[in-house]
Amino acid sequence: MNITFIIINFAPENENDVIIYNFNNKMAEIIRLRKGLDIKLLGAPVKELTEVGLAESYALCPDDFTGVTPKLVVKEQQTVKAGEALFIDKNHPEVKFVSPVSGEVVAVNRGARRKVMSIVVKPDAKQTYVEFGTKSVQSLSGDEVKATLLESGLFSFFRQRPYDVIANPADAPRGIFVSAFDSKPLAPDFEFVLQGNEVDFRTGLSAIAKIAPTTLSISASQTAEPLTDAKNVDLYAFKGAHPAGNVGVQINHIKPVNKGEVVWTIDPEAVIFIGRLFNKGVVDMTRVIAVAGEEIVNPQYLKVIAGARISSIVDGRLNKTEHIRIINGNVLTGVKCTKDDYLGAFANMVTVIPEGDDVNEFMGWIAPRFKQYSVSRTFFSWLCCKKPYSIDARIKGGERHMIMSNEYDKVFPMDIYPEYLIKAIITGNIDKMEAYGIYEVAPEDFALCEFVDSSKLELQRIVREGLNNLRAEMA
Amino acid sequence: MSLRNYIDKIKPNFEEGGKLHAFRSVFEGFETFLYVPNDTAKSGVNIHDSFDSKRMMIMVVIALVPALLFGMYNVGYQHYALAGVDGTFWNMFWFGFLAVLPRLIVSYVVGLTIEFIVAQWKHEEIQEGFLVSGFIIPLIVPATTPLWILAIAVAFSVIFAKEIFGGTGMNFLNVALITRAFIFFAYPSVITGETVWVVDHAICGLGADIDGMTAATALGTAATTAAAPAFSMDMVWGLIPGSVGETSVIAIALGALLLLYTGIASWKTMLSVFVGGILMALVYNQWGPDNAMAQMPWYEHICLGGFCFGAVFMATDPVTSARTEVGKWIYGLLIGMMAITIRVMNPGYPEGMMLAILLMNCFAPLIDYCVVQRNVNKRVKRMINK
Numbered sequence: 001m002n003i004t005f006i007i008i009n010f011a012p013e014n015e016n017d018v019i020i021y022n023f024n025n026k027m028a029e030i031i032r033l034r035k036g037l038d039i040k041l042l043g044a045p046v047k048e049l050t051e052v053g054l055a056e057s058y059a060l061c062p063d064d065f066t067g068v069t070p071k072l073v074v075k076e077q078q079t080v081k082a083g084e085a086l087f088i089d090k091n092h093p094e095v096k097f098v099s100p101v102s103g104e105v106v107a108v109n110r111g112a113r114r115k116v117m118s119i120v121v122k123p124d125a126k127q128t129y130v131e132f133g134t135k136s137v138q139s140l141s142g143d144e145v146k147a148t149l150l151e152s153g154l155f156s157f158f159r160q161r162p163y164d165v166i167a168n169p170a171d172a173p174r175g176i177f178v179s180a181f182d183s184k185p186l187a188p189d190f191e192f193v194l195q196g197n198e199v200d201f202r203t204g205l206s207a208i209a210k211i212a213p214t215t216l217s218i219s220a221s222q223t224a225e226p227l228t229d230a231k232n233v234d235l236y237a238f239k240g241a242h243p244a245g246n247v248g249v250q251i252n253h254i255k256p257v258n259k260g261e262v263v264w265t266i267d268p269e270a271v272i273f274i275g276r277l278f279n280k281g282v283v284d285m286t287r288v289i290a291v292a293g294e295e296i297v298n299p300q301y302l303k304v305i306a307g308a309r310i311s312s313i314v315d316g317r318l319n320k321t322e323h324i325r326i327i328n329g330n331v332l333t334g335v336k337c338t339k340d341d342y343l344g345a346f347a348n349m350v351t352v353i354p355e356g357d358d359v360n361e362f363m364g365w366i367a368p369r370f371k372q373y374s375v376s377r378t379f380f381s382w383l384c385c386k387k388p389y390s391i392d393a394r395i396k397g398g399e400r401h402m403i404m405s406n407e408y409d410k411v412f413p414m415d416i417y418p419e420y421l422i423k424a425i426i427t428g429n430i431d432k433m434e435a436y437g438i439y440e441v442a443p444e445d446f447a448l449c450e451f452v453d454s455s456k457l458e459l460q461r462i463v464r465e466g467l468n469n470l471r472a473e474m475a
Numbered sequence: 476m477s478l479r480n481y482i483d484k485i486k487p488n489f490e491e492g493g494k495l496h497a498f499r500s501v502f503e504g505f506e507t508f509l510y511v512p513n514d515t516a517k518s519g520v521n522i523h524d525s526f527d528s529k530r531m532m533i534m535v536v537i538a539l540v541p542a543l544l545f546g547m548y549n550v551g552y553q554h555y556a557l558a559g560v561d562g563t564f565w566n567m568f569w570f571g572f573l574a575v576l577p578r579l580i581v582s583y584v585v586g587l588t589i590e591f592i593v594a595q596w597k598h599e600e601i602q603e604g605f606l607v608s609g610f611i612i613p614l615i616v617p618a619t620t621p622l623w624i625l626a627i628a629v630a631f632s633v634i635f636a637k638e639i640f641g642g643t644g645m646n647f648l649n650v651a652l653i654t655r656a657f658i659f660f661a662y663p664s665v666i667t668g669e670t671v672w673v674v675d676h677a678i679c680g681l682g683a684d685i686d687g688m689t690a691a692t693a694l695g696t697a698a699t700t701a702a703a704p705a706f707s708m709d710m711v712w713g714l715i716p717g718s719v720g721e722t723s724v725i726a727i728a729l730g731a732l733l734l735l736y737t738g739i740a741s742w743k744t745m746l747s748v749f750v751g752g753i754l755m756a757l758v759y760n761q762w763g764p765d766n767a768m769a770q771m772p773w774y775e776h777i778c779l780g781g782f783c784f785g786a787v788f789m790a791t792d793p794v795t796s797a798r799t800e801v802g803k804w805i806y807g808l809l810i811g812m813m814a815i816t817i818r819v820m821n822p823g824y825p826e827g828m829m830l831a832i833l834l835m836n837c838f839a840p841l842i843d844y845c846v847v848q849r850n851v852n853k854r855v856k857r858m859i860n861k
Binding site for chain 1: 479507508509510511512513514516517519520521522523524525526527528529530531532533534552602612641642647736737738739741779793794796797798799800831842847850851853854855857858860
């Protein structure tokens with residue numbers, strides 16, 4: 001009796017085996033992750049690109065840049081060019097946060113205690129850019145590259161571990177890590193985003209490699225040459241389900257962050273921006289995002305400028321207008337927003353799913369619920385696991401103390417005991433947080449744990465608060 | 476949906492300031508019981524797995540149903556056999572049903588009342604943990620346990636083994652086992668000896684009164700006499716005297732199948748309990764003291780008493796068991812070994828399983844600590860050698 005189940009449930013303890021093999025004539029290490037979960041959702045984007053014209057307004061939201069205390073440097077009615085600073089970091093005034101478009105600052109929205117929520121810019125019909133001058137990356141030193149990035153505001157796309165906050169330009173990072181693929185549900189395919197931006201991507205990689213040794217992690221299934229044949233970087237290939245594309249997971253397998261070390265991470269789309277800066281001399285935050293999800297009529301790719309009003313992205317593409325959730329980003333780490341909000345600085349997609357607040361499932365604890373997705377076999381959904389699912393935004397249960405064990409571990413491919421780390425954070429025990437590896441994690445690494453958690457704990461919020469507390473304590 | 480509308484209509488009465496506010500936790504409990512809550516995600520992930528603790532607990536209860544049904548039948552079967560009266564299958568089942576049902580009701584009423592009060596008091600939702608504990612409790616005591624003793628024991632264990640630690644998920648001792656342990660130490664005469672295992676009176680006209688009845692469990696016999704009872708298939712089917720739900724290996728195996736299949740119970744814990752038990756039984760067969768318990772073959776050890784029930788339903792309780800994967804192997808192994816050791820070495824406690832699990836409940840955090848510490852040490856070493 002037990003024997004059969006050993007086979008069914010057997011999950012190897014050692015989830016990481018490294019095979020070195022010849023990858024497009026270049027020796028790349030393939031790291032295979034055996035833990036994780038790909039959630040198949042309805043509404044995957046098809047590879048079709050639509051160019052969206054200028055939106056009615058654009059905005060920069062300081063909250064997108066974790067760990068930054070914003071200090072405004074513009075006033076309402078002031079005109080700005082694309083690449084001109086809107087606000088700076090109070091603690092590191094050299095880090096600028098620049099307008100993605102040229103136009104007039106029409107509003108500075110403030111929240112509780114006058115906190116700046118967003119700085120809204122109404123774009124000019126004809127875009128003008130701050131000229132930074134084209135530069136040849138080869139001839140620049142690391143410090144010069146860094147100075148150019150700080151000047152142009154693109155430095156704000158660097159995040160750091162520990163704490164998963166915007167990087168501090170005074171640090172000398174041990175390395176810079178770029179993940180060239182996003183494994184989250186419905187996420188855009190970076191190879192598609194890369195089309196037409198190959199030169200800029202190469203330049204961008206060379207530029208950041210001047211600052212610190214840079215590691216590019218690609219998916220084993222990616223074949224685009226700028227990725228498989230990337231220059232000036234260490235190349236690793238990852239194979240496996242989400243979170244294989246999370247840069248934190250990749251760092252943990254390549255070279256984990258120790259206490260006292262700092263590494264920087266940057267999104268591959270931002271690498272393209274950086275390349276553009278050096279090749280064209282301007283800050284051009286035009287990017288390709290995915291608009292996806294069950295409630296989107298025709299899920300596809302859009303060419304937009306970062307910070308665009310959400311309505312310019314979703315209007316005319318929605319299946320219905322009520323009981324839907326528009327997500328600024330992906331379903332795991334994105335935030336719920338309205339049409340009046342603005343595309344997040346780091347968001348590479350907009351997802352629209354059913355909210356589910358009008359659904360009343362009768363006797364859910366016992367009903368078979370064939371259409372409900374679950375990783376546990378207490379539902380029968382695993383029978384048809386090949387088909388994409390409709391999952392709404394309901395939590396589908398009440399918050400409890402941790403009951404089940406090994407739930408998180410199954411989707412957490414890092415050499416860390418997530419449950420113990422979470423408990424250390426909840427109890428505010430700093431020594432234990434350090435011992436259990438908090439310096440290596442970001443909230444997004446816990447997104448899948450939060451998804452599968454039967455106790456419905458808000459793990460990403462807990463981790464974020466833990467990181468904030470620790471940062472305040474260590475400052 | 477009229478029921479939904481009705482619930483929505485009466486809901487304001489139970490909210491803050493409503494006239495029935497004192498029953499908020501009860502109302503909420505029933506509302507979430509009827510309908511999956513449609514609260515949507517506020518922070519973090521926007522989608523959630525459909526699996527929640529209600530679903531989990533109910534799966535365990537379903538897994539326990541075969542043991543309960545068979546236990547009811549067996550209570551009747553033992554009574555009719557001892558009374559020397561002929562009875563049909565349904566006579567026996569109804570007899571047992573009537574004997575066990577009051578215990579199930581008392582267990583749930585006492586335990587859930589405390590849960591409701593605590594939830595109301597702490598402004599929390601009702602936690603489902605007692606759905607399982609309340610179902611297990613009548614299965615691990617004799618069918619003759621006086622209801623008032625059961626009520627005291629349940630109240631004691633829910634309050635002192637669970638609620639004072641913070642409720643389901645925070646307790647470190649198995650609640651159902653603490654109930655049994657409480658009866659075992661506070662009222663030993665109702666849970667040990669030769670007169671408690673079979674109901675000795677008629678219930679609602681079913682069965683017959685028996686005078687001077689004695690019926691020892693097989694383990695009790697082995698502990699007090701020189702020779703263990705010979706192995707028989709009755710021990711596998713469960714047609715022997717014992718606590719209500721623990722006798723039938725077959726019924727427990729059905730539950731085990733469901734628990735393993737759904738992944739709610741850890742196969743590692745379950746398997747290692749059996750391995751530990753068998754190993755220790757073989758060791759005592761070879762080198763043990765010269766008594767009936769030590770010489771009992773391993774398969775008889777496994778089939779008798781609460782070994783299977785404990786291994787399947789109690790050792791695997793995720794809250795009180797070891798929580799790391801390596802820890803689960805050690806934890807299970809030690810439970811199995813300890814259970815047989817207590818049986819062999821201490822004739823006063825022929826049922827070693829309860830004590831073995833409670834003992835290892837206490838050690839589970841230490842086992843986990845050692846496992847996690849290996850990871851911590853690795854991290855420290857990495858930092859030094861960087």
